[in-house]
Amino acid sequence: MSEVFDHIVVGAGSAGCVLAARLSEDPGTRVLLLEAGPPDRSPWIHLPIGYGKTMWSPELNWCYQTDPDPNMNGRRIYWPRGKTLGGSSSINGLIYIRGQQEDYDHWAALGNTGWSYDEVLPYFVKSENNQRGAIALHGDAGPLRVSDIGARHELIEAFIAGAGEIGVPATSDFNGARQEGAGYYQLTTHRGLRVSAAKAYLKPARGRPNLRVETGAFASGVLLEGRRAVGVRWRQDGILREARCRGEVLLAAGALQSPQLLQLSGIGPPALLAEHGIPVVHDAPGVGENLQDHLQIRLIYECTKPITTNDQLRTWWGQTRLGLQWLLARSGPLAVGINQGGCFLRALRGPDGLPVATTPDIQFHVATLSADMAGGKVHPFSGFTMSVCQLRPESRGRVRIRSADPFEPPSMQPNYLATELDRRTAVAGMQAARAIAAAPSMRPYVRREVKPGPDAADEAALLAFCRDNGATIFHPSGTCRMGVDAAAVLDPRLRVRGIAALRVIDCSAMPTLVSGNTHAPAVMMAEKAVDMIREDARRRP
Known part of the structure; x- marks a missing residue:
């Protein structure tokens, strides 16, 4: 593309839809959102019971299989992940759970400044439009509808x-x-219909001239100049394309594909990259490690x-x-x-x-x-x-590319x-x-x-x-964890360590898995990230 964007968001899932919608609220900010899957037009997405259909749809679902897990008698575990506008929020079980207060206080205790419960609660409230109204700890003015059964x-x-x-x-x-x-449970529904991140955040923003949404756009890597992200490559309609940005590249492709994209771009464990002939741009051994799931x-x-x-x-x-x-x-x-x-x-x-x-x-x-x-x-x-x-498993797995081919699914070992x-x-x-x-x-x-x-x-x-x-309950997380130690992939502002203008904003950034379903926390993280992006932009000369 000849035009240059301020931000490129990769992945239109729970976090990506929030990022694109919030950042494009500023008419002077040009945003490109890339989604590998199709538009969210299928009626099975919007009907809550349609979960049974989208669970197996190769059009709307990546339909991943893990590697054989030695702890599960060598079984491969089916891992569905959303592949449409809304990502997994378009095919999930609709349950609205934030996790425990102690989860976020633990993140902060690990050195992740700004992520204590008291600091993330305002973003949960900001995102929420709860049927019960603006009662204690809840909001009624956000985009995300939350309803009682x-x-x-x-x-x-x-x-x-x-x-x-x-x-x-x-x-x-x-x-x-x-x-x-x-x-x-309370559900992310309204009047009997699913409220995905695409419906809550992206749909109201689609008419903005400064927001461009590309579906069927399969990201293959981050464009780097030295140690700075300057754009994204993707395949669309059989054609390889790329776009550049003057601001930041924001990976929101999820806990499986965000680390895959970093590794394909030369950011990851050096031995793994060398095995597949990928030049090392940044030695980041933590990329793809720390995989957790329920x-x-x-x-x-x-x-x-x-x-x-x-x-x-x-x-x-x-x-x-x-x-x-x-x-x-x-x-x-x-x-x-x-x-x-x-x-x-x-x-x-x-x-x-x-x-x-x-x-x-x-x-x-x-x-x-x-x-x-x-x-x-x-x-x-x-x-x-x-x-x-x-809720809080100790077991840790990993995600690793199988080859330099961006269109080959990565190796996923949950190690349950x-x-x-x-x-x-x-x-x-x-x-x-x-x-x-x-x-x-x-x-x-x-x-x-x-x-x-x-x-x-x-x-x-x-x-x-x-x-x-045993099977997944669909909450893979932690593969690009934030932290302050040498093995952390991100800093507490979700910036990739060692690479300028590149952030990861999805469940892969979680240092430890939250105690519950992950959709609401992913939305919260993106809401908070938008404020961080704007604050950091104001500080730059």
């Missing part, structure tokens, strides 16, 4: 009561002063009553009722998606029987349907699912369950799920435990089930 469900009510019977209090707000508790363990139950979504989907009349419920009232399962309720609890116990962690170490996602895997075909029986995940703490916590989470299922309020709804089933009677059998069946 309107109708109560008999099964979720029983789960909340059952959690209370094992000592987990009910809560109405997982994003309030205390995360611990059981209740209904491992999902799904416990499946047969329900004693025909009150599950499985039952509604089984007959044409049930499907018709679901459709009419959405069309006439914008309610019901089509408007909610998969998971309605959940809880955060402290599952791992010490020898004294007391919780090891001071804050929740396990998250539950409770779905009123069941399938062999997320987004799969529902079972022919009345079923529901309790998924558990460890690599530490004793992670193994013990995963088993404790399953035991907590069983305890809730056996609680007086839940027991009348449980005909049988389908998976892992009664044969998994001890901790060894439960761990074996985790290895055989």
Whole structure:
């Protein structure tokens, strides 16, 4: 392109849409946004229950597979990632969770100035337009719509009561002063439709003459002059293109592709770059390391009553009722998606029987349907699912290019369950799920435990089930972590160390994974980054 931009944003996901929209608010700032996928026109994106379709769509989803994980019996794990405007916020499970206050205070304690909970909270509030209004810790004027699940469900009510019977209090707000508790999730929906980052941020900005959005634009590398980023290369319609910028290149391609782009551009571990014939521009051994993800363990139950979504989907009349419920009232399962309720609890116990962690170490996602895997075909029986995940895994994996070909997916090794703490916590989470299922309020709804089933009677059998069946809950993070130590890829202002005019702004920048779903934190990080970009620009001579 002959025109020069002030900023080039790579990736129109949760963070990239925020960056493009906010930076282009200044009419004197020219912004180019590149997205490898197509526009977000598919109706399955906008209908919350469409999650089951987009989960497998190669048009809207990168459909990645990890390397064989030795801790998971050599299995490859399916890793869906969004490939459309909105990125993974266009195909995710819609749950609005910020994480724990202690997550961000920990970031700050590691030397990441400006990232304490008190300092990031204003950006969560700024981004949010909560159905409940501007109540304590929440906002009602931001672009991102956050809604309650309107109708109560008999099964979720029983789960909340059952959690209370094992000592987990009910809560109405997982994003309030205390995360611990059981209740209904809030969702990024509005009037029965998904509110992705593209819909919340990008759509209102598309008419601005200073914002250019290119879809089908597969980024292949950062243009560098010496140790300064000056533009981006990409492939579009079979043609290799490039554009230059006078300000900064902002990578928001996610925890898998942002490190891949840095490595392809000569920024990364020297031995890896040399192996693939890429000249080393900057020795950055941390690029692609520190990969963290939440491992999902799904416990499946047969329900004693025909009150599950499985039952509604089984007959044409049930499907018709679901459709009419959405069309006439914008309610019901089509408007909610998969998971309605959940809880955060402290599952791992010490020898004294007391919780090891001071804050929740396990998250539950409770779905009123069941399938062999997320987004799969529902079972022919009345079923529901309790998924558990460890919130703060110790295990670390890595992302590395396989070749100098930018269009070859990178090697992804999650290295799940690599530490004793992670193994013990995963088993404790399953035991907590069983305890809730056996609680007086839940027991009348449980005909049988389908998976892992009664044969998994001890901790060894439960761990074996985790290895055989565990899957991602879609939160890869940490591969371009910010910090102040020599191995950190970014400084606390999200600037790539050793390279001028280049930042990474997405979940790869997280030094440690937050305790919950990652969409809301990614939006917050981008909102904060915009202020940093503007402040740093004012300081430059």
